[in-house]
Amino acid sequence: MTIIADxxxxxLLSKAxxxxxxxxxNDIVMPELVYAKVIKxxxxxxxxxxxTERLVQEGKIxxxxxxxxxxxxxxxxxxxxxxxxxxxxxxxxxxNTILSDDKKCINAAKALxxxxxxxxxxxxxxxxxxxxxxxxxxxxxxxxxxxxxxSKGLIEIYRGKIK
Numbered sequence: 001m002t003i004i005a006d007x008x009x010x011x012l013l014s015k016a017x018x019x020x021x022x023x024x025x026n027d028i029v030m031p032e033l034v035y036a037k038v039i040k041x042x043x044x045x046x047x048x049x050x051x052t053e054r055l056v057q058e059g060k061i062x063x064x065x066x067x068x069x070x071x072x073x074x075x076x077x078x079x080x081x082x083x084x085x086x087x088x089x090x091x092x093x094x095x096n097t098i099l100s101d102d103k104k105c106i107n108a109a110k111a112l113x114x115x116x117x118x119x120x121x122x123x124x125x126x127x128x129x130x131x132x133x134x135x136x137x138x139x140x141x142x143x144x145x146x147x148x149x150x151s152k153g154l155i156e157i158y159r160g161k162i163k
Contacts, residue, residue: 001026001027001096001097002026002027002028002029002094002095002096002097003026003027003028003029003096003097003098003099003117004029004030004031004087004090004091004096004097004098004099005028005029005030005034005087005098005099005100006030006034006083006084006087006098006099006100006102006105007030007034007037007038008100008102008149009099009100009101009119010030010034010038010048010052010061011038011048011052012119012144012147012149013119013122014047014048014052015048015143015144015147016119016123016140016141016143016144017136017139017140017143018122018123018126018132018136019048019051019052019055020051020055020060021126021132022122022126023055023060023061024060025126025129025131027062028060028061028062029061029062029064029090029096030061030062030063030064030087031063031064031065031083031086031087031089031090032063032064032065032086033082033086034083034086034087035052035056035063037082037083038052039052039053064090066086066089066090067089070089070092070093071085071086071089074088074089074092074108074112077108077111078104078107078108078111079104080104080105080108084100084102084104084105084108087100087105088105088108088109088112088114091109091114092112092114095115096114097114097115097116097117098114098115098116098117099116099117099118099119099122100118101118101119101150106118119144119149120141120144120150120154120155120158123137123140123141123144123158124137124158124161124162127162134162137162138159138162141158141159
């Protein structure tokens with residue numbers, strides 16, 4: 001399955017210490033604009049930026065440029081900007097899945113019939129496929145909770161999926 005990821009998703013997968021595992025098991029694509037945003041942190045020594053750059057150099061994450069006409073149409077329809085616009089534009093009229101937790105991006109995906117997954121879905125899927133241990137799953141969810149990206153209620157729902 002090809003998954004087109006936004007910047008926040010890749011950064012948080014790295015911070016949760018599962019980006020490399022995820023990239024080894026899936027075809028990951030990111031728009032060029034997203035890549036530029038992610039590796040910008042390299043100047044500050046951010047590990048997520050360094051790891052993402054290495055995975056791109058190793059061919060485990062591919063960087064693509066969306067079609068300008070598609071971008072223009074989607075921007076007009078959904079008022080998306082930047083990375084989210086590029087993610088949706090790359091996924092439009094394909095059978096690819098987007099990885100995003102951005103509400104506007106997910107709503108556009110739903111309207112266009114584009115499949116989507118969230119970071120928490122990724123963690124649970126890796127656990128269910130035995131790609132990460134129960135301990136690593138709990139640790140990854142805890143890290144996402146500590147970054148404050150998710151509500152406590154949502155975190156608890158996903159903790160409940162760990163058997």
